[in-house]
Amino acid sequence: MSAAGRGSIAILGTALAGLGHAGGATEQEIIARASVQAVARSGLKMQDIDGIITSSLTSPWWVMRMAEYLGIRPRFSDSTMFGGSSFIADLKIAAMAIAAGECDNVLICYGSTPRSVPSSSRINQMRAELDPQPYEHPYKPFNPVSSYALAAARHMHQYGTTRRQLAEVAVAARQWAQLNPEAFSRGPLSVDDVLGAKMISDPLTVRDCCLVTDGAGAFVVTSAKRARDLHRQPAYVLGTGHAHWHRQISCMPDVTVTPAVDSGKAAFAQAGLTPSDIDVVQLYDAFTINPILFLEDLGFCKKGEGGAFIEGGRIGPGGDFPLNTNGGGLSFGHPGMYSIFLVIEAVTQLRREAGERQVAGADVALVHGNGGVLSSQATAILSNHL
Amino acid sequence: MVVDVSEKKAPESTGADSRYFGRLAEGVFEIPVCDSCSRWHFFPRVCCPFCGSEALHWAAPSGRGTVYSTTVVRRPDGGDYTVCLIDLQEGPRMMSRVVDMPPDAVRIGLPVQARIDTMQEGPLLVFVAEGGAA
Numbered sequence: 001m002s003a004a005g006r007g008s009i010a011i012l013g014t015a016l017a018g019l020g021h022a023g024g025a026t027e028q029e030i031i032a033r034a035s036v037q038a039v040a041r042s043g044l045k046m047q048d049i050d051g052i053i054t055s056s057l058t059s060p061w062w063v064m065r066m067a068e069y070l071g072i073r074p075r076f077s078d079s080t081m082f083g084g085s086s087f088i089a090d091l092k093i094a095a096m097a098i099a100a101g102e103c104d105n106v107l108i109c110y111g112s113t114p115r116s117v118p119s120s121s122r123i124n125q126m127r128a129e130l131d132p133q134p135y136e137h138p139y140k141p142f143n144p145v146s147s148y149a150l151a152a153a154r155h156m157h158q159y160g161t162t163r164r165q166l167a168e169v170a171v172a173a174r175q176w177a178q179l180n181p182e183a184f185s186r187g188p189l190s191v192d193d194v195l196g197a198k199m200i201s202d203p204l205t206v207r208d209c210c211l212v213t214d215g216a217g218a219f220v221v222t223s224a225k226r227a228r229d230l231h232r233q234p235a236y237v238l239g240t241g242h243a244h245w246h247r248q249i250s251c252m253p254d255v256t257v258t259p260a261v262d263s264g265k266a267a268f269a270q271a272g273l274t275p276s277d278i279d280v281v282q283l284y285d286a287f288t289i290n291p292i293l294f295l296e297d298l299g300f301c302k303k304g305e306g307g308a309f310i311e312g313g314r315i316g317p318g319g320d321f322p323l324n325t326n327g328g329g330l331s332f333g334h335p336g337m338y339s340i341f342l343v344i345e346a347v348t349q350l351r352r353e354a355g356e357r358q359v360a361g362a363d364v365a366l367v368h369g370n371g372g373v374l375s376s377q378a379t380a381i382l383s384n385h386l
Numbered sequence: 387m388v389v390d391v392s393e394k395k396a397p398e399s400t401g402a403d404s405r406y407f408g409r410l411a412e413g414v415f416e417i418p419v420c421d422s423c424s425r426w427h428f429f430p431r432v433c434c435p436f437c438g439s440e441a442l443h444w445a446a447p448s449g450r451g452t453v454y455s456t457t458v459v460r461r462p463d464g465g466d467y468t469v470c471l472i473d474l475q476e477g478p479r480m481m482s483r484v485v486d487m488p489p490d491a492v493r494i495g496l497p498v499q500a501r502i503d504t505m506q507e508g509p510l511l512v513f514v515a516e517g518g519a520a
Contacts, residue, residue: 134403135429136481138510141469142459149457150471157455157494201469202458250471250481251429255455 004099010227010234013041014219022214030216031111038218043230051076051103076103083371087340088378092240111216112335147249147373149201152289159304166288167194172316177327179357208288210329217340241266244376260297260377267379280362282342284370285328339369350384402430410509418442428478449500458489
């Protein structure tokens with residue numbers, strides 16, 4: 001077992017900022033607000049931060065810009081962009097950097113403002129040009145939705161998964177959001193509402209798709225040893241895993257099997273745990289098919305049984321399998337790359353700070369981030385004890 | 387010193403992208419086949435994604451394939467169209483579009499045949515139901 005092994009690092013303070021509509025504040029400003037609070041809640045000063053990991057959907061210079069903004073002179077920094085899975089993949093990078101003695105206290109932060117400052121068609125065009133996909137773009141997939149729709153359609157064909165089952169994922173997310181005052185969408189939502197909503201790319205309606213909101217999140221990690229002196233309730237990182245096999249949906253060998261198979265295996269192996277040890281689960285729900293795929297690939301149920309697994313309200317409040325307890329990307333909020341919010345919600349649950357939506361006995365949490373078009377998968381297992 | 391201006395000409399591209407789209411513009415659908423492991427691959431690369439070999443040749447696949455998955459992109463103007471993943475008989479999968487039939491009628495498992503259409507943006511490989519109407 002390497003020094004970066006089970007429980008070598010822990011999460012200290014976490015913070016959110018600029019949720020929903022940032023009211024004219026810039027991306028850097030809401031990230032800075034979250035970062036300042038997360039550092040303060042970690043019992044640290046900004047000058048104690050000697051490592052920083054952040055990334056952006058648009059700027060390749062992002063870690064330098066954020067360190068500049070916050071006045072950090074990092075001994076270690078990383079800005080690898082793994083799409084929405086980045087900030088869970090970053091836990092593995094932070095653990096290695098801390099174990100190697102490269103740094104002590106790592107700030108992981110992200111935010112964006114796609115709701116208050118929608119991308120112009122010019123920026124969308126530039127993004128496509130900076131990441132050319134000449135074998136997909138000519139067919140005009142409405143991405144990312146169409147790529148996930150292709151996975152959903154195949155899963156339905158192969159395993160009999162139904163649109164009602166997909167809709168149940170969105171309904172459960174909404175029921176959790178109704179218990180979370182910070183969630184963006186809290187109005188009533190039924191299975192029929194989801195099925196009857198505007199079709200975007202069959203079989204996914206607009207209610208099968210995550211929100212587009214502003215928001216920023218930040219948290220600090222340090223060695224488990226230091227964490228006990230700094231924080232009343234460190235959230236230990238018991239295991240991490242990260243895998244990617246493709247970038248484009250047309251290059252995914254089987255669109256019903258994601259690299260979460262590998263990331264999950266690695267995280268469980270490092271943690272020395274199995275799915276039955278997990279009390280609360282946060283899975284990146286960019287689209288309603290995602291949690292179904294990830295529950296299968298992470299080993300919570302067999303391949304093809306994810307649709308039946310989530311049926312009957314069991315993933316909603318009061319159910320026996322609490323999933324996406326903040327309301328998820330579907331109803332809490334979704335500022336582009338969402339996984340930082342999965343980590344923050346899991347830590348909130350482990351600290352018994354989740355208010356009305358608190359899951360009883362939440363001592364071990366699994367967080368799973370997804371990036372690209374089911375491309376990059378990052379898993380981490382967190383606990384309030386070693 | 388006499389400079390031969392012809393030397394300043396850019397060399398003919400040896401890239402896989404330019405070869406694929408160049409041949410498509412000539413009306414030919416060709417993709418790489420590995421000389422080492424004999425597998426076809428798509429999208430075209432300069433090395434085999436299965437064995438890493440740079441020894442490749444190009445060949446025309448049969449053009450026959452099967453719809454692996456399909457979605458209909460819904461347009462506010464009503465111009466709905468399909469985006470499909472097609473498994474070629476030779477093995478590789480590609481994104482494409484099934485045309486000449488209502489988008490809703492395209493089903494997973496449908497046997498299809500490749501066709502090169504000329505679009506405003508250039509040549510585009512599309513598919514039609516094998517044997518005409520589905």
